[in-house]
Each structure stands twice: as structure tokens, then as C-alpha cells.
Amino acid sequence: MRKEFLPYNLPDLDWEEEEALVQTLRSHWISRGPLTEQFETALSQELGVPQVLALSSCTAGMHLALLARGIGPGDEVITTPMTFAASVNVIIHAGATPVLVDVEEDTGNIDLTQVEEAITDKTKAILPVHYAGHSVDMEHLNRLRDRYRLIIVEDAAHAIASSYQGRRVGSFGNITSFSFYANKNLTTGEGGAMVVPDPDLAERIRILSLHGMSRHAWNRYSEKGSWAYSIEAPGFKYNMTDLQAALGLVQLQKLGRMQARREQIARRYTQELSDLPVIVPTTREYAKHAWHLYPVRLQSEFLTISRDDFIQRLKEHNIGTSVHFIPIHFHPYYQEHYGFRPGQFPHAEQFFHQEVSLPLYPSMTDADIHDVIQSVRAIILSHLV
Numbered sequence: 001m002r003k004e005f006l007p008y009n010l011p012d013l014d015w016e017e018e019e020a021l022v023q024t025l026r027s028h029w030i031s032r033g034p035l036t037e038q039f040e041t042a043l044s045q046e047l048g049v050p051q052v053l054a055l056s057s058c059t060a061g062m063h064l065a066l067l068a069r070g071i072g073p074g075d076e077v078i079t080t081p082m083t084f085a086a087s088v089n090v091i092i093h094a095g096a097t098p099v100l101v102d103v104e105e106d107t108g109n110i111d112l113t114q115v116e117e118a119i120t121d122k123t124k125a126i127l128p129v130h131y132a133g134h135s136v137d138m139e140h141l142n143r144l145r146d147r148y149r150l151i152i153v154e155d156a157a158h159a160i161a162s163s164y165q166g167r168r169v170g171s172f173g174n175i176t177s178f179s180f181y182a183n184k185n186l187t188t189g190e191g192g193a194m195v196v197p198d199p200d201l202a203e204r205i206r207i208l209s210l211h212g213m214s215r216h217a218w219n220r221y222s223e224k225g226s227w228a229y230s231i232e233a234p235g236f237k238y239n240m241t242d243l244q245a246a247l248g249l250v251q252l253q254k255l256g257r258m259q260a261r262r263e264q265i266a267r268r269y270t271q272e273l274s275d276l277p278v279i280v281p282t283t284r285e286y287a288k289h290a291w292h293l294y295p296v297r298l299q300s301e302f303l304t305i306s307r308d309d310f311i312q313r314l315k316e317h318n319i320g321t322s323v324h325f326i327p328i329h330f331h332p333y334y335q336e337h338y339g340f341r342p343g344q345f346p347h348a349e350q351f352f353h354q355e356v357s358l359p360l361y362p363s364m365t366d367a368d369i370h371d372v373i374q375s376v377r378a379i380i381l382s383h384l385v
């Protein structure tokens with residue numbers, strides 16, 4: 001058994017990020033500025049889209065997207081119960097009503113067949129999540145979008161490196177919001193970025209993200225800027241800073257390398273755990289997985305150990321894990337305000353009750369991977385029915 005605790009997640013930070021931060025500090029331009037613009041350009045090239053907006057978080061992006069598309073009171077937005085609270089909170093912040101639809105049994109992504117059945121006259125938007133980094137079926141999603149004239153806001157918090165049929169998530173004509181939070185595949189500490197295909201809408205969102213000030217007002221303290229600005233809307237404080245962008249530019253350079261390591265780790269887990277009574281993640285033929293998470297599910301009918309005890313035993317083996325996610329309809333606020341109840345979304349509930357996310361991040365060593373595999377095997381094999 002390993003001596004030191006293996007955290008469930010660690011950001012991949014190195015001397016390159018340190019140097020970039022120090023250089024940025026020495027430039028004395030630390031809030032939104034030239035590096036944020038550079039980062040936006042680099043990201044748009046990476047994703048193969050004309051334009052990207054860098055923001056303070058994925059949540060901020062989704063919030064602004066719903067507001068800028070005029071979604072508000074009386075409107076319904078369909079999303080998944082298998083997500084983090086942010087996906088639902090932004091719908092509520094916009095004043096709209098969240099409608100939940102169950103997930104697919106294998107991918108954990110929202111079930112688009114059931115989405116179609118949930119569409120009403122009030123439905124304005126769908127907010128799908130690319131769970132764990134496995135793309136939703138974009139062709140199916142966009143068919144629903146076009147047939148019912150719906151707005152799509154993709155929660156791509158896990159999907160900065162995901163593809164669907166060879167094209168990157170974010171390049172399918174929908175507003176797509178990425179997260180660069182500390183534990184995500186690419187990090188800026190806190191941060192996010194959004195693809196907005198319509199340039200006029202993008203401009204409106206950019207203005208909303210910085211107090212509602214007219215374009216380029218961030219530049220007003222520089223040599224080229226002017227003191228004048230005008231407020232065009234009561235905006236928000238949702239901009240990215242150059243300190244974050246400095247990190248992002250380095251992380252973007254390393255993204256290919258980091259993804260290659262994630263893939264290696266996921267492949268080894270799948271090879272070495274598939275003979276156990278656990279369900280390892282499936283990848284549908286259309287998806288290139290970003291391996292933000294490696295969610296295994298315990299097949300409880302073959303085991304004498306519960307999911308919670310399994311997590312506890314792994315912790316005793318000095319292995320950290322997590323659970324993704326406590327379904328939205330299990331949380332008291334959403335139950336009290338929207339009448340959600342356990343039992344409503346059986347696939348999401350079964351997924352949650354069986355699920356454990358194993359450690360998966362680029363700086364894990366081969367010995368770390370070995371330790372995870374050995375501990376999982378030992379605990380499972382000593383608890384067979």
C-alpha cells in the first residue's frame with residue numbers, strides 16, 4: 001500500500017506557468033489586457049472557430065448566454081440532472097425554469113430522445129453537458145435545435161479537448177462554454193471561455209461581461225486608449241484577467257501533451273479493470289473522449305461492499321476519489337422550488353449510486369497508476385458475492 005495520499009486531482013503546473021506569471025506581474029498589466037486577447041486568438045485557432053470570448057468562469061459564460069438570448073421568466077430550459085449545480089443555477093439566475101431530463105445509461109449524457117418528449121411551447125433552450133468529456137450526439141442535438149427552433153448552450157466544462165466525428169466540441173454552431181477551473185483539463189485557476197457563433201451576439205456578451213461598457217473600454221488606461229467610455233447595459237464583472245490568460249497560454253501549449261497522458265491513464269484503467277464487476281466508461285464511435293473524469297460504476301449485485309465503503313477503503317489505501325455528480329434533483333433547494341423528487345430520473349440515480357471517479361491527471365506517475373489499479377482490484381476482489 002502506498003505511503004503518501006494520492007489526491008483525486010491536481011492541476012499540471014510547472015516552471016513554465018511560474019515564469020509566465022512572473023513576466024505578467026513585471027509587465028504591471030494584470031487585469032484584462034493584451035494577454036487575454038492573445039489567449040482568445042490562440043483558443044479560437046485551437047478549436048477551429050472564428051472567435052472566442054475569455055471570461056471569469058464557465059458559469060459566467062452560460063449566464064450571459066441565456067441573458068443575451070433573452071431567456072427569462074416564463075421560459076423553460078431543459079438540462080440534465082447529472083451535472084454540477086452551476087448548469088441549473090444559471091437558468092434560475094436568468095429567471096427561467098429548469099426542466100430536467102434523464103440521462104443515457106452508458107454515457108451519462110442527457111437522453112436526447114427524452115428531451116424531444118419534454119419540449120413544450122415554453123421551451124426556449126437546451127443546456128446539455130458533455131459529461132466527463134464524452135461529447136453528446138451533436139447531430140441529434142442540432143436536429144432538435146433546428147426542428148424546434150431552440151437555443152443551445154453547451155456546458156463544455158469537461159470538453160475543452162473533446163471531439164465529435166473529428167470536429168472539436170464548440171465548433172457545431174452553438175454557444176459553448178468551457179471551464180478553466182483548477183481541476184479542469186486546462187486551467188487558469190479560475191476562468192472560462194465561450195464560443196459565440198453570431199458576431200453581433202458575441203459583441204453584446206462581451207459588453208455585458210465588463211460592466212456594460214462600450215468596446216475596448218478596458219484599454220482606456222493605456223497609451224492608445226482614451227478616458228471616455230459609455231455604458232450600454234447594466235453589465236456584470238465577468239471578464240478574464242491577464243494573469244489568468246498568462247496561465248492559459250502556457251496550458252494551451254501543453255494541452256496535447258496533457259491529453260496524451262490522460263488517454264494513456266484511461267487506457268490502462270480500462271485494460272486492468274475490465275475483468276472486474278465494474279462498468280468502465282464507454283466511448284461511442286462518434287466521440288473522442290477528453291477524459292476529464294474516469295467514472296467507474298460498481299455492479300452492486302456482484303459485490304458485498306457499498307459504493308460509500310469502497311470510497312472509504314480506497315482512502316485507507318491512500319487513494320483519493322470523488323463522485324460526479326449528486327443528481328440535481330437530490331438537492332433540497334431544487335426539490336423545494338421545482339418539486340423534484342428522488343425516483344424521477346432512474347438512470348441518473350443508478351449512475352450516481354454506483355459511481356466513483358478515479359484519480360486521473362497528467363502528472364500522475366506510472367507508479368501512481370499502478371497503485372490505483374492494485375488497490376481497486378484488491379478491494380473489489382475481496383468483496384465478491
Ligand SMILES: *Cc1c(COP(=O)(O)O)cnc(C)c1O
Binds near residue numbers: 087192
Ligand atoms: C466545473 C463545472 C462547471 C463550472 O465551471 P466554472 O468555470 O467553475 O464556472 C459547470 N458545469 C460543469 C459540468 C462543471 O463540471
